[in-house]
Amino acid sequence: MGSKFDIGKEKLIRPWNDAARLASAEAWADKFFSGRFIGDELAQRGYVVIAIDSPGWGDRGPMVYEQQQALASNYFNLGRSLAGEVAYEDLRTVDFLSTLKTG
Numbered sequence: 001m002g003s004k005f006d007i008g009k010e011k012l013i014r015p016w017n018d019a020a021r022l023a024s025a026e027a028w029a030d031k032f033f034s035g036r037f038i039g040d041e042l043a044q045r046g047y048v049v050i051a052i053d054s055p056g057w058g059d060r061g062p063m064v065y066e067q068q069q070a071l072a073s074n075y076f077n078l079g080r081s082l083a084g085e086v087a088y089e090d091l092r093t094v095d096f097l098s099t100l101k102t103g
Contacts, residue, residue: 004028005068008058009051012039021058052093054086 007015010025014037029035039049056063056071063071072082 005057005062005064007062008053008060009039010058012051013037013049014040048097050093050097052089054089055082 004011004024007021007025007028010021011028015021015025025037026035029037039051043049053060056068075082075085
């Protein structure tokens with residue numbers, strides 16, 4: 001979700017206990033989501049929301065653009081990609097969710 005690396009999951013869920021991150025996230029939400037945090041909105045409607053930081057974003061960063069490009073290059077040298085790693089972690093998150101009991 002964009003090259004703003006200081007926030008990751010905070011683009012969808014309002015952060016707490018970090019004034020700088022909150023200000024950055026609110027500016028993002030104002031610009032792209034009419035000031036709303038989509039994850040918070042879904043949770044208020046009863047949905048389970050899970051949001052993880054991708055490598056380099058939010059708590060797993062932040063990186064500046066050049067660092068992100070270097071990380072992507074390192075993945076490429078290993079025959080992988082940064083986008084592939086993000087997708088892999090998303091799939092692992094789905095695997096975790098599928099182990100949870102419902103009802």
